[in-house]
Every structure is written in C-alpha cells, then in structure tokens.
Amino acid sequence: MDESRDGMAPGARVSRRGVLQGGAATAIAAGLASTSADAGTAVEAPALPQGAAPGLAPVVMERVQVTVNGQQRVLTLDARTTLLDMLREHLHLTGSKKGCDHGQCGACTVLADGQRINACLSLAVMHDGREVTTIEGLAQGDALHPMQQAFLTHDGYQCGYCTPGQICSAIGMLQEHKDGWPSWVTADLTASPPPLTDGELRERMSGNICRCSAYPNIVAAIREVEGGSGQDADHPGVGRKVPA
Ligand code: FES
Numbered sequence: 001m002d003e004s005r006d007g008m009a010p011g012a013r014v015s016r017r018g019v020l021q022g023g024a025a026t027a028i029a030a031g032l033a034s035t036s037a038d039a040g041t042a043v044e045a046p047a048l049p050q051g052a053a054p055g056l057a058p059v060v061m062e063r064v065q066v067t068v069n070g071q072q073r074v075l076t077l078d079a080r081t082t083l084l085d086m087l088r089e090h091l092h093l094t095g096s097k098k099g100c101d102h103g104q105c106g107a108c109t110v111l112a113d114g115q116r117i118n119a120c121l122s123l124a125v126m127h128d129g130r131e132v133t134t135i136e137g138l139a140q141g142d143a144l145h146p147m148q149q150a151f152l153t154h155d156g157y158q159c160g161y162c163t164p165g166q167i168c169s170a171i172g173m174l175q176e177h178k179d180g181w182p183s184w185v186t187a188d189l190t191a192s193p194p195p196l197t198d199g200e201l202r203e204r205m206s207g208n209i210c211r212c213s214a215y216p217n218i219v220a221a222i223r224e225v226e227g228g229s230g231q232d233a234d235h236p237g238v239g240r241k242v243p244a
C-alpha cells in the first residue's frame with residue numbers, strides 16, 4: 001500500500017503552502033466575483049479634490065497667528081499640525097521636548113495664555129490669537145526666571161530632557177494653586193488656596209515624568225520659588241542648595 005507515515009495517500013496530503021495558496025486564490029476569486037456581481041449597481045466613488053492622492057484625506061492648510069515668547073508669528077500650516085510640532089519643526093524652538101507625543105510624560109509642557117498645557121495634545125490652530133510661552137521665553141536677557149534659577153540652585157535635573165517641561169509646568173502649577181484650584185488630594189475644598197503640602201505639590205506635578213528621578217530636587221526648587229524652605233520635607237537632606 002502506497003501510504004506515507006501519517007497514513008494519508010500522497011495525493012490526499014495537504015501542505016501548509018497549499019493551504020495558503022488555496023486561500024489566496026479563493027479570496028481573489030471571491031473578490032472578482034463580488035466585483036462582477038456588483039458591476040450592474042456600482043456606485044461611483046466621489047471625485048477627489050484636485051491634487052489629492054487617492055486613498056488619502058486632502059490636506060487642509062490654515063493660517064495661524066500666535067504670539068510666541070512675545071513675538072507675533074504668522075504661519076500657514078496643515079490643520080493637523082500639533083502646537084508642539086509648530087514650535088519645534090516650524091519655529092525651530094526645540095526647548096519643548098517630544099517625549100511620548102501622547103500626553104503621558106509632560107516633556108512638551110508650555111504655557112498658553114499663562115496656563116500649562118501639553119503641546120503634543122493641542123493643535124496649533126487652536127491657539128490662533130493666543131499667547132504661548134516656551135522655556136526659551138522665560139528668561140529676561142541674561143536674567144533667568146526664578147524657577148530656572150531654582151532648578152539650577154537645587155540641581156533639579158540630571159539629563160535635562162524633562163526639565164523645560166518641568167519648569168513651565170511648575171510655573172503654571174504655582175499660579176493654579178494661587179488661584180485656589182484644588183487637586184485630587186486636596187482634603188479641604190473650602191480652603192483657597194489649599195495648603196501646598198509636599199503631597200499636594202507632588203500630585204500637582206505628577207503629569208511631568210522624570211526618567212532620571214530628580215524628583216526630590218525638583219520639589220525643593222519649586223518650594224524655594226513658592227516661598228518655602230527650599231527643602232523637600234519627604235526627603236530631608238535632599239534638595240539642598242548646590243554650592244556655586
Ligand atoms: S510629549 Fe507631550 S506629554 Fe509627552
């Protein structure tokens with residue numbers, strides 16, 4: 001008897017390659033059949049706008065006028081351009097960093113009309129007529145912004161990648177606190193502003209991730225600007241001023 005070890009006659013054995021080839025052929029045949037079956041009732045595809053590539057949505061360009069670091073900028077951008085890409089790719093302000101591009105790390109934090117936002121989650125067109133401040137716009141000439149100086153003084157960074165976002169976020173955060181905004185950990189919602197405990201401070205800065213874990217020194221830097229001791233109470237001895 002002419003049977004192989006698997007007990008099947010050679011003609012009846014199905015190889016993996018055969019299954020794949022057969023499947024592909026069936027799919028193609030089904031596609032052709034459905035094309036020819038639909039031919040009588042075919043609906044014409046809508047005409048593409050001039051210049052649009054088939055299969056791609058047409059690009060919509062928008063004029064955007066934004067004041068960036070005190071300077072008025074007028075750009076014509078693809079309407080899908082994020083604020084972060086506008087700053088980095090079009091205005092070459094590369095201080096704001098792209099960490100995740102998904103709103104998860106805070107490296108792209110800038111101030112829009114004084115409020116901290118993730119520039120990667122915001123479209124540039126949404127800021128038409130608004131004021132945006134990046135890390136490049138904080139210093140006055142050679143005089144650093146107090147928050148920049150405090151980060152230097154307390155060694156609030158290591159690689160520095162998160163630092164522009166941390167500094168912009170800290171400035172926005174202190175203003176939010178001053179304006180009486182509560183946080184998730186605010187115990188007394190009637191206190192305005194609530195006491196800025198280290199727990200409050202850490203929660204309010206939790207959207208800014210530091211892969212180097214410079215957190216105690218970051219807290220100390222923010223504390224100094226806020227008017228506190230410049231010490232991180234949760235980590236005594238850490239966040240001391242760095243000798244000049
Ligand atoms: S790059 Fe915007 S939050 Fe990470």
Ligand code: FES
Pocket residue numbers: 156157158159160161162163209210211212213214
């Ligand atoms: S200093 Fe390196 S990520 Fe924060």
